[in-house]
Amino acid sequence: MALAVKMRPRRFYVFFPPALVKWKRRGIEFGIGAIPLGGYVKIPGMHRPAARDLEVHLERAVAEAPWLAEKSAPVERALDEERLDDARGALPDLAHAVERAELSEPARRSAERALTDVEDALSSDAYWRAPAWKRISVIVAGPATNFLFAVAALALVFMLGVPVEPTRTVEEVVPGSPAATAGIQPGDRIVAVGNERGAPESLAETIRESGGEPIAVVIERNGEQQTLEAQARRDGDTYRLGFAFGLRYESYGPLKSIALAFETTWEVTKAIGESLGRIVTGSGRDEVSSVVGITAVSSESLEAGFRYYLQVLAFISLSLALLNMLPLLPLDGGHIAFSIVERIRGRAIPREAYERVSAIGIAVVLFLFVIGLTNDIDRLRGG
Numbered sequence: 001m002a003l004a005v006k007m008r009p010r011r012f013y014v015f016f017p018p019a020l021v022k023w024k025r026r027g028i029e030f031g032i033g034a035i036p037l038g039g040y041v042k043i044p045g046m047h048r049p050a051a052r053d054l055e056v057h058l059e060r061a062v063a064e065a066p067w068l069a070e071k072s073a074p075v076e077r078a079l080d081e082e083r084l085d086d087a088r089g090a091l092p093d094l095a096h097a098v099e100r101a102e103l104s105e106p107a108r109r110s111a112e113r114a115l116t117d118v119e120d121a122l123s124s125d126a127y128w129r130a131p132a133w134k135r136i137s138v139i140v141a142g143p144a145t146n147f148l149f150a151v152a153a154l155a156l157v158f159m160l161g162v163p164v165e166p167t168r169t170v171e172e173v174v175p176g177s178p179a180a181t182a183g184i185q186p187g188d189r190i191v192a193v194g195n196e197r198g199a200p201e202s203l204a205e206t207i208r209e210s211g212g213e214p215i216a217v218v219i220e221r222n223g224e225q226q227t228l229e230a231q232a233r234r235d236g237d238t239y240r241l242g243f244a245f246g247l248r249y250e251s252y253g254p255l256k257s258i259a260l261a262f263e264t265t266w267e268v269t270k271a272i273g274e275s276l277g278r279i280v281t282g283s284g285r286d287e288v289s290s291v292v293g294i295t296a297v298s299s300e301s302l303e304a305g306f307r308y309y310l311q312v313l314a315f316i317s318l319s320l321a322l323l324n325m326l327p328l329l330p331l332d333g334g335h336i337a338f339s340i341v342e343r344i345r346g347r348a349i350p351r352e353a354y355e356r357v358s359a360i361g362i363a364v365v366l367f368l369f370v371i372g373l374t375n376d377i378d379r380l381r382g383g
Contacts, residue, residue, distance in 0.1 A: 001141035002043055005134040007125050011042035038320075043138065045126025049087070049118050050351050051076035057114030060107040061098065068111075071097040075118070088122045091115065132343035139335045146321035151261045153314035158257035160307045161249035166200040169246040170219075177242020182230035184219060184243055191225060192218040200245045208238045217241075268315060272322050328361035329354060 002009045008028065013019065015033035017040060022031030033040060054076055062068050071094045078087035098111045120126060127135060170188045173179050191197065194215050196206040207215070210232045217228045232239035252260060325333040334357065342349055 002041070002138045005130065005137060007043060007127060007130055007134065007138060009041050009043050010120060011040065013040040016040050039142075041142075043127050044120035044123055045128050047121065047351055047354060048128045048348055049079055049084070049121035051079040054079065054114050054118055057110050057117070059110075061101065061103050061111040064103050064107050065101040068094075068097055068101055079118075084122055087118070091119060091122070128348065132339045135339045136336050139332045139339070142332055143321040143324045146317045146324070147265070150314040150318040150321070151258070151265055153310050153317070154261035154264050155254070155257040157307050157311050157314070158252045158260045159254065160310075161251040162307075163247035164250045165248050166245040167248050168200055168203075170243050171246035172244040174242035177240075178230050178233050179241040179243040182217065182228045182241070184217065184228060184230070184241070185221070187221070189220040190217065190245070191220050192216075204245075207232050207241050210239055212239055265318060268318055269322060272319060328364055329358040330361055331365070334358075334361055 008026075011017075011029045011031070013022075013031045013033045016035035016038065017031070017033045019031035020034050022029055024030070054072060058068065058072055062072070074090040075087050075094050078084070078090060095115050098108070098115065103111065121128070127138070130138075168190045170179075170184060170186050170190065173184055173186055190200070190203055193203045193206045194210070196202050212232055212234060214229050214231045217230050219226050219228060230241050232241050324331050325336075327333045327337040329335065329338070338349055338354070338357075
């Protein structure tokens with residue numbers, strides 16, 4: 001999207017740096033990062049350049065080579081006075097001075113980063129220079145990709161098949177359970193429980209209402225019927241035998257699957273929105289999860305089957321899209337909100353305002369992370 005609106009990114013990584021593999025094409029550094037937590041795009045000049053940015057990153061270099069302060073002063077003064085063309089003109093002299101200076105490796109890296117960032121911010125394709133619609137379109141592209149991935153993944157799930165109703169066939173028997181003791185095996189077909197011969201839901205209800213009394217279970221195995229005696233065990237407020245019915249799956253065509261995917265995405269979006277509202281009131285804080293909980297659920301769903309794993313990935317992607325759209329800096333929604341405000345005001349919002357609002361946004365995100373991590377630790381402990 002950035003390329004489409006003539007805002008050339010400097011880097012584009014799948015996953016976060018440091019890079020495992022990287023290459024350059026058309027002046028853009030593409031790469032695959034080592035930290036698998038999303039993606040990374042470096043767009044030039046997210047903020048109007050400020051003298052303080054240059055000063056902070058050059059601090060170590062100036063400490064090691066004090067004469068660099070004289071070379072950086074013209075650039076900093078021009079930035080302070082918003083004479084951007086003069087700052088651009090003085091930048092090569094400062095870059096040459098940094099190149100000649102005897103600096104430690106950390107100081108040199110910091111100084112070179114400062115020069116690159118200022119040069120990018122002064123470039124004609126800098127983000128802060130672009131009209132509001134271009135900035136918003138670039139920022140929206142990230143959450144939109146998360147949203148479209150969720151729809152695509154859910155559409156694939158519907159094409160692979162989704163459970164629509166339980167069958168009478170036993171899919172799983174819990175080891176050591178009353179069902180296992182009675183001799184019920186995976187693959188058996190449950191014909192009747194007691195006097196009940198209705199749907200699987202009715203058979204399960206009969207077991208729950210048995211009160212722990214011995215009950216006859218008629219099964220069909222290899223074409224022959226057998227009657228087994230089982231005694232349900234109390235589990236909380238109900239009684240269970242310890243087996244699970246299988247499920248009948250139904251697959252859909254591509255168009256129907258896409259329609260169902262959009263419908264599911266909308267329902268989940270509403271549920272997530274309601275959950276965020278409950279967090280504010282305090283009643284929904286136990287619903288928040290961190291990367292620890294997400295990893296645990298992903299692992300469990302992968303063991304359950306590919307379609308379940310794909311469904312979990314879709315919901316995670318959708319959650320990321322919605323979280324990113326919250327109007328808080330440094331989230332994408334915050335950048336969109338500030339772009340809209342700047343368009344209405346007709347002038348840029350001061351850098352200090354960005355920094356103050358970013359501090360609040362980071363605090364909110366960290367607060368959610370701490371709540372999620374605390375919840376995950378409690379779940380892992382069985383709390």
